[in-house]
């Protein structure tokens with residue numbers, strides 16, 4: 001049984017986005033274009049990590065990345081075979097999964113390096129890791145300007161093999177911020193310094209979606225896109241890549257009724273009819289991820305036209321004004337996606353409620369069934 005409100009996840013669009021990006025990366029000056037580490041953390045930005053990761057692997061992703069060991073274990077259980085990089089800080093209790101499920105951890109603090117060395121030694125294993133350098137995000141990572149002191153112990157860990165070195169940009173989506181260029185230069189300096197510490201020639205990666213659009217010089221050996229693969233360009237940037245949105249959310253009208261002039265609607269009576277008004281009820285609310293700030297602001301598509309969301313967003317439903325449309329129960333409603341010649345995309349919805357597209361995608365509710373093609 002499928003509820004009337006569901007998300008369609010277009011795996012063909014996902015693969016097409018992957019191919020578009022591969023072609024784009026091949027236009028760069030590097031003799032060997034960077035490979036793609038496809039980011040599928042947070043249940044693949046709400047799209048469903050198992051199916052998305054398998055589709056990206058089939059499309060040619062050389063590696064996938066997720067936030068923590070638990071997410072990595074789910075990917076392995078789904079049958080993902082390419083290397084799985086764990087971005088997040090490791091908590092000491094869950095290190096077992098690295099070995100039982102063949103995951104690649106990020107070492108982002110000296111103490112994490114010690115814990116991994118001890119665990120790997122106890123199992124008599126040599127563990128491949130990526131080393132994270134903090135070049136100015138000031139979140140996780142070894143400080144770029146203190147490596148002479150912090151790295152020797154890590155490099156002397158006999159059971160750890162540093163396969164790659166990476167960093168993460170704080171302001172790649174802000175063309176006015178000088179920090180983006182500064183972080184790149186710091187990362188270059190780290191590269192030179194690593195040669196002195198006798199770990200030259202490690203693979204390097206740095207670019208999230210925004211960074212890979214902004215500057216070819218940060219492509220290095222791998223790029224780490226998330227949002228772009230889902231067909232959404234990080235605002236305010238633009239791209240010539242022919243990307244297609246991967247997720248659409250649809251529902252159906254469950255009831256149509258009239259309001260007389262002066263009558264109010266819903267919790268808090270946040271809408272009052274100033275003309276004879278026809279309302280349609282759509283069974284999707286904040287429990288499905290529709291932000292309450294869409295009240296009296298957002299729109300959906302119905303019969304190819306925009307119908308405003310009126311009154312409060314409730315837990316399980318919204319009301320839309322269909323006075324100018326002949327709506328009937330059963331009519332298709334598009335909450336995110338195309339209908340007729342119009343489209344409501346993730347960027348538009350995020351802008352309306354004052355957030356970023358990432359949050360809109362990640363908050364699509366667990367109750368909404370994902371249907372794949």
Ligand SMILES: *Cc1c(COP(=O)(O)O)cnc(C)c1O
Pocket residue numbers: 039041087168207208209210224225226227228234
């Ligand atoms: C989430 C994440 C990415 C991907 O970011 P997008 O903006 O979605 O491309 C890349 N690298 C790291 C470390 C991340 O946490």
